[in-house]
Amino acid sequence: MAGLFQTTAAATSNTLGDLKGDVELQNGPEDTISDIAFNTNQADQKDFLAVASWDKKIRVYEILSNGQxxxxxxxxxxxxxxxxxxxxxxxxxLFGGADKAAKVLDLNSGQAVQVAAHDMPVRSVRYFEANGTPMAVTGSWDKTVKYWDFRSPNPAGTLTCQERVYTMDVRNQLLVIGTADRYINIVNLNDPTKFYKTIQSPLKWQTRVVSCFTDANGFAIGSIEGRCAIQYVEDKDASLNFSFKCHRDQPQGNVTNVYSVNDISFHPVHGTFSTAGSDGTFHFWDKDAKHRLKGYPNVGGSITASTFNKNGSIFAYAIGYDWSKGFQGNTSNYPNKVMLHPVQAEECKPRPSVKKR
Incomplete structure (x- = not known):
């Protein structure tokens, strides 16, 4: 089933999206953007976007009604x-990084305080709640995942992983951890100090990103080799698991250029999802119909991070150098910016199913 989303150029004309409405975020970071996140509080009328960067700064922007x-x-x-x-x-x-710590930035006071510590860089952080108590989960290259109650300087619990943590995601009570050597650890946050299940990624190359479905029944995996896998948590749904190729050039003779899938984001309303890659493109997909909804032109540089806002009306993506082509690719004029794409309903809505009479 690996080729389900592969379509010919002639068949993709109606799935080509455009970037003409995309707006650049002004006063952006001075180095490559590693992660971006929108606020998810439905009661908040405003959209705020957090931007984490290799320039050692976390920045938060208010997105105005004009898209700026x-x-x-x-x-x-x-x-x-x-x-x-x-x-x-x-x-x-909540943010974490190469200083081996995680911190919390208060948007009202502007103060940042440390809430977590590891022995190696913190690669991934996620906020969640345990019985109404605000918590953080942090994953590190020291091969541990730690839970933190913000009222205590010591971890509330620790999980030892097989390898360095490369990526994590949380949705409801589902925590998914992707590590080096392609291990995927699944945790039920009702029982957070043990693995509910451990699998080897169905993708043959290094895991780049994991992202939970909106209904928390499963997750998507992206690898460095231009592939994405859809994986359900429970064995009873195993027949729904599949993988597909994406973010790769058309073959030229015997050579096909493949690119890393750097981020996967699920639409909060429709449950469809995006992939974004080192080839400088992003795509919207419908996993249930096994269909590509929209593909977009090259944005001029690798896309390093992406996310939807809380109602799915904005798709934010970061363009910057991801070192996929080594030192030689890091030219002084390489773009480094965050773009805001206004999402039209037809771009992300699932395709209606065709029922056989």
Missing amino acids: GQPKVAAESDGPILSCDFFKDGSKV
């Missing part, structure tokens, strides 16, 4: 910031 972003607050760390996530109420941002 206005800087609201920023904080500096002692090393590149690799991951960020909003608190559920939208008042604070």
